[in-house]
Amino acid sequence: MTGLPRTITLTSSDVYQALTKPLAQIVGVVKAVLEETPPELSSDIIDRGIVMSGGTATLRNLDTLLTREVGVPAYLAEEPLLCVVKGTGKAIENIDTYRRALR
Structure with a gap:
């Protein structure tokens, strides 16, 4: 190893193999969280579904999985890459309202 950049070829099989375990862990964590979620909230999630955000959410067919x-x-x-930061910005703009809600 020289530490210098070089070109390699990755097949879809290589990518699939690399993602299999992390995706299984994500599925496991989602299941665990739903099992621990209070019934009044989990019923809303079951009715309305899970909304995914962030970079990992953009993996093709993750919603299907x-x-x-x-x-x-x-x-x-x-806008999965921006929605969290936009929501955080709105929360900061309305910090007094959110402070009261969190008490």
Whole structure:
């Protein structure tokens, strides 16, 4: 190893193999969280589904995998790479309202 950049070829099989374990862990964590979620909240999730955000959410067919494995519809959020930061910005703009809600 020289530490210098070089070109390699990755097959879809290589990528699949690399992602299998992390995706199984994600599915396991989602199931565990749903099992620990209070019934009044979990019923909303079951009815409305899971909204996925962030970079991992953009993996092709992750919504299909979660829907199949968890048994709850999963959807990709609108602007999945930006929606969390936009929501955080709105929370900061309305910090007094959110402070009261968190008490």
